[in-house]
Amino acid sequence: MAAIRQIKELPGDPIGGASGGKTFFDVRFLGKTSSPEFPYTVANEVVATQIGMSLGLNLPTVITHTVGGTTVALIQWMDRDPSMQEPPLATAAALRDYVADHPDEVHGARIFDLFIANNDRAFGPMRRNLLLGDDGRLLLYDHGDACLYRPRPDANIRAGIPRLDAVESELPAMFDMDHKGNHYREFLTDWKLVDRWCERIRLLPEYLIRAAVARIPESSPQPDADERQRLVKFLIARRGYLLEHRVRWQVCFPGLPRRGGGVA
Incomplete structure (x- = not known):
C-alpha cells in the first residue's frame, strides 16, 4: 500500500455524512516539475501513468497541482516489499527472481515502455527505476523521459515533435541511453507474450x-x-505498428528467438 498516515476523525469533525467510513489521510507524494533541461517531465508522467494503469500495470498514482505558479506532477510515494530494503545487489537478485516467476507481467511492462517510447527503464545492480511494492507486484515508476522525451544536444536529439517523428520512423531511435547500463530489453523472451501485449495495446x-x-x-x-x-x-498510430516494429528490429532484443521479417 502507499505511504499513508491516518488522521483520526474527532467528534464534531465535518467529515461524516451519508456514506460511512470516511477518514482523513495524510499521503506522501513526490513532486516533479518541468525545466529547460526537462521541459516535458510533467506531461510525460501524466500521460504514461494514465495509459499504464489502463493496461492493468502497477504504477503509482499521479495527480497535478499548481504550487507557487509552477505546475507539479505529484507522484504517490509507495511502500516497498521487504526484499527491496536490502543493499543494491540483494534487491537486484530479488528482481531477477521476480522476472523469472512473472514473465507475463514483465513482458507487459516492457511492451508498455516501447509503446510510450520510454528508454529509461533501468534494471541494473546499482541503478533501476522499478521495484517490488509492498503487495509483491512489480511497480513501475519514473516516466519523465517517455513520450516527448527531453533535449539531448550532445547526442543530436531534439525533444517534442522531432523525437516522436524519429521514434515513429525507426524503433532503435529510442535506445539512446544504453551507455547508462540499463538492463531490461533482454527480458523479452517469449513471442506469445509479446503478441499478447501488443494486441492489448492495439485495442486501447x-x-x-x-x-x-x-x-x-x-x-x-x-x-x-x-x-x-x-x-x-x-x-493512436503506434497501437497498430508496434508489433511490426518489434519484428523488424528484433535484433534490439537479444532474448527473443529470431522471427521472420527482421533486419540483420
Missing part, C-alpha cells in the same frame, strides 16, 4: 488516449497545442 480505445493527453494541465507551457496534437496522433 482512441478516446482513452485522447483523454490521457487531455490530462496534461493547461497551466503547463509545454507541450504546446501542436505538440499535444502530435502526441495523440503518435500514440
Whole structure:
C-alpha cells in the first residue's frame, strides 16, 4: 500500500455524512516539475501513468497541482516489499527472481515502455527505476523521459515533435541511453507474450488516449497545442505498428528467438 498516515476523525469533525467510513489521510507524494533541461517531465508522467494503469500495470498514482505558479506532477510515494530494503545487489537478485516467476507481467511492462517510447527503464545492480511494492507486484515508476522525451544536444536529439517523428520512423531511435547500463530489453523472451501485449495495446480505445493527453494541465507551457496534437496522433498510430516494429528490429532484443521479417 502507499505511504499513508491516518488522521483520526474527532467528534464534531465535518467529515461524516451519508456514506460511512470516511477518514482523513495524510499521503506522501513526490513532486516533479518541468525545466529547460526537462521541459516535458510533467506531461510525460501524466500521460504514461494514465495509459499504464489502463493496461492493468502497477504504477503509482499521479495527480497535478499548481504550487507557487509552477505546475507539479505529484507522484504517490509507495511502500516497498521487504526484499527491496536490502543493499543494491540483494534487491537486484530479488528482481531477477521476480522476472523469472512473472514473465507475463514483465513482458507487459516492457511492451508498455516501447509503446510510450520510454528508454529509461533501468534494471541494473546499482541503478533501476522499478521495484517490488509492498503487495509483491512489480511497480513501475519514473516516466519523465517517455513520450516527448527531453533535449539531448550532445547526442543530436531534439525533444517534442522531432523525437516522436524519429521514434515513429525507426524503433532503435529510442535506445539512446544504453551507455547508462540499463538492463531490461533482454527480458523479452517469449513471442506469445509479446503478441499478447501488443494486441492489448492495439485495442486501447482512441478516446482513452485522447483523454490521457487531455490530462496534461493547461497551466503547463509545454507541450504546446501542436505538440499535444502530435502526441495523440503518435500514440493512436503506434497501437497498430508496434508489433511490426518489434519484428523488424528484433535484433534490439537479444532474448527473443529470431522471427521472420527482421533486419540483420
